Amino acid sequence: MKLFNCRCGHRVFFENIRCEACNSQLGFDPKSLEMISIDWISDHYEDSSGSAYRCCKNQIEFNNCNWLQRADAPEEYCxxxxxxxxxxxxxxxxxxxxxxxxxxxxxxxxxxxxxxxxxxxxxxxxxxxxxxxxxxxxxxxxxxxxxxxxxxxxxxxxxxxxxxxxxxxxxxxxxxxxxxxxxxxxxxxxxxxxxxxxxxxxxxxxxxxxxxxxxxxxxxxxxxxxxxxxxxxxxxxxxxxxxxxxxxxxxxxxxxxxxxxxxxxxxxxxxxxxxxxxxxxxxxxxxxxxxxxxxxxxxxxxxxxxxxxxxxxxxxxxxxxxxxxxxxxxxxxxxxxxxxxxxxxxxxxxxxxxxxxxxxxxxxxxxx
Ligand SMILES: [Zn+2]
Ligand SMILES: [Zn+2]
Ligand SMILES: [Zn+2]
Incomplete structure:
Protein backbone atom coordinates (compact mmCIF):
# COMPACT_ATOMS: atom_id res chain seq x y z
CA MET A 1 0.00 0.00 0.00
CA LYS A 2 1.12 3.54 -0.77
CA LEU A 3 1.97 6.09 1.86
CA PHE A 4 -0.89 8.53 2.46
CA ASN A 5 -0.87 11.89 4.17
CA CYS A 6 -3.61 14.18 5.38
CA ARG A 7 -3.46 17.76 4.08
CA CYS A 8 -2.02 18.68 7.50
CA GLY A 9 0.91 16.40 6.74
CA HIS A 10 0.02 13.73 9.29
CA ARG A 11 0.35 10.16 8.07
CA VAL A 12 -2.99 8.42 7.45
CA PHE A 13 -3.88 4.87 6.48
CA PHE A 14 -6.06 3.22 3.86
CA GLU A 15 -8.84 2.36 6.31
CA ASN A 16 -8.96 5.77 8.06
CA ILE A 17 -11.99 8.05 7.95
CA ARG A 18 -10.50 10.83 10.11
CA CYS A 19 -7.09 12.33 10.62
CA GLU A 20 -6.00 11.77 14.21
CA ALA A 21 -3.97 14.99 14.20
CA CYS A 22 -6.34 17.60 12.70
CA ASN A 23 -9.66 15.70 12.73
CA SER A 24 -10.24 16.27 8.99
CA GLN A 25 -12.62 13.85 7.38
CA LEU A 26 -10.86 11.50 4.97
CA GLY A 27 -11.93 9.36 2.07
CA PHE A 28 -10.22 7.28 -0.56
CA ASP A 29 -10.61 8.38 -4.17
CA PRO A 30 -10.27 5.30 -6.41
CA LYS A 31 -9.74 7.49 -9.51
CA SER A 32 -6.58 9.10 -8.20
CA LEU A 33 -5.77 6.24 -5.79
CA GLU A 34 -5.24 8.82 -3.05
CA MET A 35 -6.62 9.47 0.41
CA ILE A 36 -8.31 12.87 0.28
CA SER A 37 -9.01 15.30 3.11
CA ILE A 38 -12.51 16.65 2.60
CA ASP A 39 -14.80 19.36 4.04
CA TRP A 40 -18.58 19.45 4.06
CA ILE A 41 -19.78 22.40 1.92
CA SER A 42 -23.60 22.78 2.20
CA ASP A 43 -24.58 19.63 0.25
CA HIS A 44 -21.37 17.88 -0.76
CA TYR A 45 -17.74 17.38 0.21
CA GLU A 46 -14.81 19.26 -1.29
CA ASP A 47 -11.07 18.76 -1.22
CA SER A 48 -8.69 21.71 -0.96
CA SER A 49 -8.54 22.09 -4.76
CA GLY A 50 -12.34 22.43 -4.97
CA SER A 51 -13.14 19.00 -6.43
CA ALA A 52 -16.53 17.79 -5.22
CA TYR A 53 -17.21 14.35 -3.72
CA ARG A 54 -19.90 12.25 -2.10
CA CYS A 55 -19.47 9.47 0.40
CA CYS A 56 -20.35 5.96 -0.74
CA LYS A 57 -23.91 4.95 0.12
CA ASN A 58 -22.58 2.08 2.22
CA GLN A 59 -20.83 4.67 4.40
CA ILE A 60 -23.96 6.79 4.76
CA GLU A 61 -26.19 3.83 5.63
CA PHE A 62 -23.87 1.38 7.36
CA ASN A 63 -20.59 3.11 8.21
CA ASN A 64 -18.92 0.50 6.09
CA CYS A 65 -16.91 2.26 3.39
CA ASN A 66 -14.41 5.12 3.29
CA TRP A 67 -14.31 5.39 -0.50
CA LEU A 68 -15.53 8.48 -2.29
CA GLN A 69 -17.57 9.10 -5.41
CA ARG A 70 -17.12 12.20 -7.53
CA ALA A 71 -20.14 14.40 -6.80
CA ASP A 72 -21.31 14.29 -10.43
CA ALA A 73 -21.13 10.47 -10.71
CA PRO A 74 -24.59 8.94 -11.18
CA GLU A 75 -23.85 5.91 -8.98
CA GLU A 76 -24.61 6.01 -5.28
CA TYR A 77 -22.04 3.37 -4.44
CA CYS A 78 -18.28 3.68 -4.79
ZN1 LIG B 1 -10.03 -21.57 -7.07
ZN1 LIG C 1 -4.78 16.00 9.33
ZN1 LIG D 1 -18.19 1.92 -1.01
Missing amino acids: WSCQLNRTIPNLSSPPNRGRWLSLEQAKRRLVYSLLTHDLPVRSRIQGWPDGLAFDFVEDQRSNPNVSEQFVGTGHQNGVITINVAEADDLFRLRMRLSVGEFYRTVLGHFRHESGHYYYHILVEDESLDAFQNKFGDAAQDYATALAAYYKNGPSQAWNSQFISAYASAHPLEDWAETWAHYLLIKDSMETACVEGLVKSSMYFEQALQTWIDTAIKVNQINQDLGLDHPYPFVITDPVRDKLIFIDRLLAARPARQASNPNGNPKSELQKSAVLSPSHQPADDNKSPP
Whole structure:
Protein backbone atom coordinates (compact mmCIF):
# COMPACT_ATOMS: atom_id res chain seq x y z
CA MET A 1 0.00 0.00 0.00
CA LYS A 2 1.12 3.54 -0.77
CA LEU A 3 1.97 6.09 1.86
CA PHE A 4 -0.89 8.53 2.46
CA ASN A 5 -0.87 11.89 4.17
CA CYS A 6 -3.61 14.18 5.38
CA ARG A 7 -3.46 17.76 4.08
CA CYS A 8 -2.02 18.68 7.50
CA GLY A 9 0.91 16.40 6.74
CA HIS A 10 0.02 13.73 9.29
CA ARG A 11 0.35 10.16 8.07
CA VAL A 12 -2.99 8.42 7.45
CA PHE A 13 -3.88 4.87 6.48
CA PHE A 14 -6.06 3.22 3.86
CA GLU A 15 -8.84 2.36 6.31
CA ASN A 16 -8.96 5.77 8.06
CA ILE A 17 -11.99 8.05 7.95
CA ARG A 18 -10.50 10.83 10.11
CA CYS A 19 -7.09 12.33 10.62
CA GLU A 20 -6.00 11.77 14.21
CA ALA A 21 -3.97 14.99 14.20
CA CYS A 22 -6.34 17.60 12.70
CA ASN A 23 -9.66 15.70 12.73
CA SER A 24 -10.24 16.27 8.99
CA GLN A 25 -12.62 13.85 7.38
CA LEU A 26 -10.86 11.50 4.97
CA GLY A 27 -11.93 9.36 2.07
CA PHE A 28 -10.22 7.28 -0.56
CA ASP A 29 -10.61 8.38 -4.17
CA PRO A 30 -10.27 5.30 -6.41
CA LYS A 31 -9.74 7.49 -9.51
CA SER A 32 -6.58 9.10 -8.20
CA LEU A 33 -5.77 6.24 -5.79
CA GLU A 34 -5.24 8.82 -3.05
CA MET A 35 -6.62 9.47 0.41
CA ILE A 36 -8.31 12.87 0.28
CA SER A 37 -9.01 15.30 3.11
CA ILE A 38 -12.51 16.65 2.60
CA ASP A 39 -14.80 19.36 4.04
CA TRP A 40 -18.58 19.45 4.06
CA ILE A 41 -19.78 22.40 1.92
CA SER A 42 -23.60 22.78 2.20
CA ASP A 43 -24.58 19.63 0.25
CA HIS A 44 -21.37 17.88 -0.76
CA TYR A 45 -17.74 17.38 0.21
CA GLU A 46 -14.81 19.26 -1.29
CA ASP A 47 -11.07 18.76 -1.22
CA SER A 48 -8.69 21.71 -0.96
CA SER A 49 -8.54 22.09 -4.76
CA GLY A 50 -12.34 22.43 -4.97
CA SER A 51 -13.14 19.00 -6.43
CA ALA A 52 -16.53 17.79 -5.22
CA TYR A 53 -17.21 14.35 -3.72
CA ARG A 54 -19.90 12.25 -2.10
CA CYS A 55 -19.47 9.47 0.40
CA CYS A 56 -20.35 5.96 -0.74
CA LYS A 57 -23.91 4.95 0.12
CA ASN A 58 -22.58 2.08 2.22
CA GLN A 59 -20.83 4.67 4.40
CA ILE A 60 -23.96 6.79 4.76
CA GLU A 61 -26.19 3.83 5.63
CA PHE A 62 -23.87 1.38 7.36
CA ASN A 63 -20.59 3.11 8.21
CA ASN A 64 -18.92 0.50 6.09
CA CYS A 65 -16.91 2.26 3.39
CA ASN A 66 -14.41 5.12 3.29
CA TRP A 67 -14.31 5.39 -0.50
CA LEU A 68 -15.53 8.48 -2.29
CA GLN A 69 -17.57 9.10 -5.41
CA ARG A 70 -17.12 12.20 -7.53
CA ALA A 71 -20.14 14.40 -6.80
CA ASP A 72 -21.31 14.29 -10.43
CA ALA A 73 -21.13 10.47 -10.71
CA PRO A 74 -24.59 8.94 -11.18
CA GLU A 75 -23.85 5.91 -8.98
CA GLU A 76 -24.61 6.01 -5.28
CA TYR A 77 -22.04 3.37 -4.44
CA CYS A 78 -18.28 3.68 -4.79
CA TRP A 79 -16.22 1.70 -7.29
CA SER A 80 -15.72 -1.17 -4.84
CA CYS A 81 -19.29 -1.31 -3.47
CA GLN A 82 -20.75 -1.19 -7.00
CA LEU A 83 -19.43 -4.72 -7.38
CA ASN A 84 -21.71 -6.09 -4.65
CA ARG A 85 -24.65 -8.20 -5.74
CA THR A 86 -25.52 -9.79 -2.41
CA ILE A 87 -24.44 -8.46 0.97
CA PRO A 88 -24.84 -10.43 4.21
CA ASN A 89 -28.20 -10.47 5.93
CA LEU A 90 -27.65 -7.69 8.47
CA SER A 91 -30.56 -8.69 10.70
CA SER A 92 -28.20 -11.35 12.02
CA PRO A 93 -25.97 -9.35 14.46
CA PRO A 94 -22.61 -11.09 13.85
CA ASN A 95 -22.91 -10.32 10.15
CA ARG A 96 -22.27 -6.60 10.72
CA GLY A 97 -18.69 -7.20 11.83
CA ARG A 98 -18.16 -9.92 9.24
CA TRP A 99 -19.35 -7.64 6.48
CA LEU A 100 -16.93 -4.91 7.65
CA SER A 101 -14.03 -7.36 7.33
CA LEU A 102 -15.20 -8.56 3.93
CA GLU A 103 -15.50 -5.03 2.52
CA GLN A 104 -12.17 -4.01 3.98
CA ALA A 105 -10.47 -6.93 2.25
CA LYS A 106 -12.38 -6.29 -0.98
CA ARG A 107 -11.26 -2.66 -1.05
CA ARG A 108 -7.65 -3.82 -0.69
CA LEU A 109 -8.15 -6.20 -3.60
CA VAL A 110 -9.79 -3.51 -5.77
CA TYR A 111 -7.00 -1.05 -4.93
CA SER A 112 -4.48 -3.65 -6.00
CA LEU A 113 -6.34 -4.47 -9.24
CA LEU A 114 -6.57 -0.76 -10.09
CA THR A 115 -2.85 -0.25 -9.48
CA HIS A 116 -2.26 -3.04 -12.01
CA ASP A 117 -4.52 -1.25 -14.53
CA LEU A 118 -6.84 -4.24 -14.65
CA PRO A 119 -10.44 -3.72 -15.71
CA VAL A 120 -12.68 -3.57 -12.63
CA ARG A 121 -16.19 -3.33 -14.00
CA SER A 122 -19.44 -3.88 -12.24
CA ARG A 123 -21.77 -6.54 -13.59
CA ILE A 124 -24.54 -4.91 -11.56
CA GLN A 125 -23.93 -1.63 -13.40
CA GLY A 126 -24.49 -3.34 -16.72
CA TRP A 127 -21.14 -4.79 -17.80
CA PRO A 128 -22.08 -8.32 -18.89
CA ASP A 129 -18.49 -9.52 -18.52
CA GLY A 130 -17.99 -7.57 -15.29
CA LEU A 131 -17.44 -8.68 -11.71
CA ALA A 132 -20.06 -9.25 -9.02
CA PHE A 133 -19.75 -10.37 -5.42
CA ASP A 134 -22.17 -12.51 -3.45
CA PHE A 135 -21.52 -12.66 0.31
CA VAL A 136 -23.65 -15.54 1.59
CA GLU A 137 -24.06 -17.74 4.63
CA ASP A 138 -24.69 -21.42 5.00
CA GLN A 139 -25.91 -23.62 7.84
CA ARG A 140 -22.41 -24.21 9.19
CA SER A 141 -22.46 -20.68 10.60
CA ASN A 142 -26.19 -19.93 10.68
CA PRO A 143 -28.76 -22.73 11.16
CA ASN A 144 -31.55 -20.37 10.07
CA VAL A 145 -30.53 -20.15 6.40
CA SER A 146 -31.63 -22.60 3.74
CA GLU A 147 -28.21 -23.30 2.15
CA GLN A 148 -26.49 -26.28 3.71
CA PHE A 149 -23.16 -25.53 2.13
CA VAL A 150 -21.84 -22.47 0.31
CA GLY A 151 -18.34 -22.79 -1.08
CA THR A 152 -16.16 -19.80 -1.70
CA GLY A 153 -15.66 -19.68 -5.43
CA HIS A 154 -15.97 -18.03 -8.81
CA GLN A 155 -18.26 -18.62 -11.75
CA ASN A 156 -18.49 -16.41 -14.84
CA GLY A 157 -17.46 -13.23 -13.07
CA VAL A 158 -19.50 -13.87 -9.93
CA ILE A 159 -17.36 -14.33 -6.85
CA THR A 160 -19.07 -16.01 -3.93
CA ILE A 161 -17.54 -15.64 -0.50
CA ASN A 162 -18.97 -17.53 2.44
CA VAL A 163 -19.65 -14.84 5.07
CA ALA A 164 -18.28 -17.15 7.77
CA GLU A 165 -14.82 -16.78 6.24
CA ALA A 166 -14.72 -13.39 7.98
CA ASP A 167 -14.96 -15.25 11.29
CA ASP A 168 -11.53 -16.05 12.78
CA LEU A 169 -12.69 -19.21 14.49
CA PHE A 170 -14.40 -20.58 11.37
CA ARG A 171 -11.32 -19.87 9.28
CA LEU A 172 -9.02 -21.53 11.78
CA ARG A 173 -11.25 -24.59 11.93
CA MET A 174 -11.28 -24.81 8.14
CA ARG A 175 -7.53 -24.34 7.99
CA LEU A 176 -6.94 -27.20 10.38
CA SER A 177 -9.51 -29.47 8.76
CA VAL A 178 -8.03 -29.12 5.27
CA GLY A 179 -4.44 -28.86 6.46
CA GLU A 180 -3.75 -25.36 5.13
CA PHE A 181 -0.90 -23.19 6.39
CA TYR A 182 -2.47 -19.97 5.26
CA ARG A 183 -6.08 -18.86 5.00
CA THR A 184 -7.10 -15.20 5.05
CA VAL A 185 -10.09 -13.21 3.85
CA LEU A 186 -7.88 -11.13 1.56
CA GLY A 187 -6.31 -14.34 0.27
CA HIS A 188 -9.75 -15.61 -0.75
CA PHE A 189 -10.47 -12.38 -2.63
CA ARG A 190 -7.14 -12.54 -4.41
CA HIS A 191 -7.56 -16.22 -5.30
CA GLU A 192 -11.09 -15.87 -6.68
CA SER A 193 -10.15 -12.76 -8.67
CA GLY A 194 -7.51 -14.96 -10.30
CA HIS A 195 -10.22 -17.15 -11.84
CA TYR A 196 -11.91 -14.04 -13.23
CA TYR A 197 -8.74 -12.50 -14.68
CA TYR A 198 -7.74 -15.84 -16.18
CA HIS A 199 -10.56 -15.32 -18.66
CA ILE A 200 -9.36 -11.81 -19.43
CA LEU A 201 -5.60 -12.36 -19.52
CA VAL A 202 -5.08 -15.94 -20.60
CA GLU A 203 -7.98 -17.68 -22.22
CA ASP A 204 -7.91 -16.13 -25.68
CA GLU A 205 -4.35 -15.07 -26.27
CA SER A 206 -1.89 -16.83 -24.05
CA LEU A 207 -3.24 -20.35 -23.67
CA ASP A 208 -0.19 -22.14 -25.14
CA ALA A 209 2.22 -20.24 -22.94
CA PHE A 210 -0.09 -20.91 -19.98
CA GLN A 211 -0.12 -24.65 -20.63
CA ASN A 212 3.67 -24.73 -20.70
CA LYS A 213 3.81 -23.39 -17.16
CA PHE A 214 0.60 -24.61 -15.52
CA GLY A 215 -0.56 -27.63 -17.54
CA ASP A 216 -3.74 -28.40 -19.43
CA ALA A 217 -6.56 -26.15 -18.26
CA ALA A 218 -9.08 -28.36 -20.08
CA GLN A 219 -8.37 -31.26 -17.72
CA ASP A 220 -11.71 -32.31 -16.19
CA TYR A 221 -12.18 -30.03 -13.21
CA ALA A 222 -14.67 -32.03 -11.14
CA THR A 223 -12.65 -35.25 -11.46
CA ALA A 224 -9.39 -33.49 -10.53
CA LEU A 225 -10.92 -31.80 -7.49
CA ALA A 226 -12.61 -35.00 -6.32
CA ALA A 227 -9.29 -36.82 -6.59
CA TYR A 228 -7.52 -34.05 -4.69
CA TYR A 229 -9.99 -34.16 -1.81
CA LYS A 230 -9.95 -37.95 -1.73
CA ASN A 231 -6.21 -38.56 -1.97
CA GLY A 232 -4.69 -35.25 -0.89
CA PRO A 233 -1.82 -33.57 -2.72
CA SER A 234 1.11 -35.52 -4.12
CA GLN A 235 4.05 -35.84 -1.73
CA ALA A 236 6.26 -33.60 -3.83
CA TRP A 237 3.75 -30.81 -4.32
CA ASN A 238 5.98 -28.22 -2.70
CA SER A 239 8.67 -28.57 -5.35
CA GLN A 240 6.25 -27.43 -8.08
CA PHE A 241 3.42 -25.49 -6.47
CA ILE A 242 2.98 -22.50 -4.16
CA SER A 243 0.42 -24.42 -2.08
CA ALA A 244 -0.94 -27.93 -1.79
CA TYR A 245 -4.27 -26.78 -3.19
CA ALA A 246 -2.53 -25.40 -6.28
CA SER A 247 -1.71 -28.99 -7.24
CA ALA A 248 -5.42 -29.87 -7.52
CA HIS A 249 -5.87 -28.54 -11.10
CA PRO A 250 -4.00 -26.14 -13.46
CA LEU A 251 -6.71 -23.50 -12.96
CA GLU A 252 -6.29 -23.73 -9.19
CA ASP A 253 -2.54 -23.49 -9.65
CA TRP A 254 -3.11 -20.32 -11.66
CA ALA A 255 -5.46 -18.83 -9.04
CA GLU A 256 -3.13 -19.69 -6.16
CA THR A 257 -0.12 -18.28 -8.02
CA TRP A 258 -2.09 -15.18 -9.01
CA ALA A 259 -3.08 -14.62 -5.38
CA HIS A 260 0.55 -14.99 -4.41
CA TYR A 261 1.67 -12.59 -7.10
CA LEU A 262 -0.73 -9.95 -5.73
CA LEU A 263 0.42 -10.71 -2.17
CA ILE A 264 4.05 -10.11 -3.17
CA LYS A 265 3.32 -6.97 -5.18
CA ASP A 266 1.19 -5.47 -2.40
CA SER A 267 3.73 -6.34 0.28
CA MET A 268 6.61 -4.97 -1.80
CA GLU A 269 4.76 -1.72 -2.36
CA THR A 270 4.51 -1.35 1.40
CA ALA A 271 8.13 -2.41 1.89
CA CYS A 272 9.20 0.30 -0.59
CA VAL A 273 7.25 3.15 0.98
CA GLU A 274 8.46 2.08 4.41
CA GLY A 275 12.05 2.30 3.17
CA LEU A 276 12.73 -1.41 3.74
CA VAL A 277 13.67 -1.99 0.10
CA LYS A 278 14.63 0.16 -2.86
CA SER A 279 11.93 1.07 -5.33
CA SER A 280 11.99 0.65 -9.11
CA MET A 281 13.09 -2.95 -9.17
CA TYR A 282 12.00 -5.22 -11.96
CA PHE A 283 9.95 -8.18 -10.79
CA GLU A 284 12.71 -10.84 -10.69
CA GLN A 285 14.75 -8.55 -8.44
CA ALA A 286 11.73 -7.66 -6.35
CA LEU A 287 10.95 -11.34 -5.90
CA GLN A 288 14.36 -12.11 -4.44
CA THR A 289 14.11 -9.06 -2.20
CA TRP A 290 10.66 -10.20 -1.11
CA ILE A 291 11.97 -13.64 -0.14
CA ASP A 292 14.71 -12.02 1.96
CA THR A 293 12.18 -9.64 3.52
CA ALA A 294 9.68 -12.40 4.26
CA ILE A 295 12.32 -14.38 6.13
CA LYS A 296 12.91 -11.36 8.37
CA VAL A 297 9.17 -10.85 8.89
CA ASN A 298 8.87 -14.52 9.90
CA GLN A 299 11.79 -14.22 12.32
CA ILE A 300 10.37 -11.12 13.99
CA ASN A 301 7.02 -12.85 14.39
CA GLN A 302 8.76 -15.78 16.02
CA ASP A 303 10.33 -13.32 18.47
CA LEU A 304 6.81 -12.09 19.23
CA GLY A 305 5.79 -15.65 19.99
CA LEU A 306 3.67 -15.91 16.84
CA ASP A 307 3.61 -18.36 13.98
CA HIS A 308 5.27 -17.54 10.68
CA PRO A 309 2.87 -15.25 8.81
CA TYR A 310 4.51 -16.25 5.52
CA PRO A 311 4.56 -20.06 5.41
CA PHE A 312 5.66 -20.39 1.77
CA VAL A 313 8.69 -21.55 -0.17
CA ILE A 314 9.23 -20.18 -3.66
CA THR A 315 10.90 -22.85 -5.76
CA ASP A 316 12.16 -22.33 -9.33
CA PRO A 317 8.95 -23.62 -11.00
CA VAL A 318 6.87 -21.32 -8.79
CA ARG A 319 9.19 -18.41 -9.58
CA ASP A 320 8.72 -19.10 -13.32
CA LYS A 321 4.93 -19.02 -12.93
CA LEU A 322 5.04 -15.76 -10.98
CA ILE A 323 7.26 -14.20 -13.67
CA PHE A 324 4.83 -15.46 -16.32
CA ILE A 325 2.01 -13.55 -14.59
CA ASP A 326 4.16 -10.44 -14.30
CA ARG A 327 4.95 -10.53 -18.05
CA LEU A 328 1.29 -11.08 -18.93
CA LEU A 329 0.34 -7.99 -16.96
CA ALA A 330 3.20 -5.94 -18.38
CA ALA A 331 2.08 -6.82 -21.91
CA ARG A 332 -1.39 -5.35 -21.37
CA PRO A 333 -2.21 -1.89 -22.64
CA ALA A 334 -2.69 0.45 -19.68
CA ARG A 335 -6.08 1.45 -18.33
CA GLN A 336 -8.24 -0.43 -20.79
CA ALA A 337 -11.60 1.16 -20.20
CA SER A 338 -11.48 0.43 -16.51
CA ASN A 339 -13.89 3.28 -15.84
CA PRO A 340 -16.98 1.68 -14.31
CA ASN A 341 -19.22 4.60 -15.14
CA GLY A 342 -21.44 5.11 -18.13
CA ASN A 343 -23.68 2.09 -17.99
CA PRO A 344 -27.23 2.10 -16.76
CA LYS A 345 -27.83 0.71 -13.34
CA SER A 346 -29.59 -2.59 -13.63
CA GLU A 347 -29.77 -3.84 -10.09
CA LEU A 348 -28.80 -2.63 -6.64
CA GLN A 349 -27.01 -4.59 -3.99
CA LYS A 350 -29.45 -6.47 -1.88
CA SER A 351 -29.19 -7.59 1.66
CA ALA A 352 -30.70 -10.94 1.14
CA VAL A 353 -30.70 -14.63 1.31
CA LEU A 354 -29.85 -16.26 -2.00
CA SER A 355 -32.39 -16.52 -4.74
CA PRO A 356 -33.37 -20.12 -5.50
CA SER A 357 -31.67 -19.89 -8.88
CA HIS A 358 -28.25 -19.37 -7.34
CA GLN A 359 -25.74 -21.93 -8.53
CA PRO A 360 -22.79 -22.90 -6.39
CA ALA A 361 -19.51 -21.53 -7.65
CA ASP A 362 -17.21 -23.84 -9.54
CA ASP A 363 -14.28 -23.44 -7.22
CA ASN A 364 -14.68 -25.05 -3.92
CA LYS A 365 -11.94 -24.57 -1.39
CA SER A 366 -14.02 -25.82 1.50
CA PRO A 367 -15.63 -29.18 0.93
CA PRO A 368 -18.46 -30.21 3.26
ZN1 LIG B 1 -4.78 16.00 9.33
ZN1 LIG C 1 -18.19 1.92 -1.01
ZN1 LIG D 1 -10.03 -21.57 -7.07
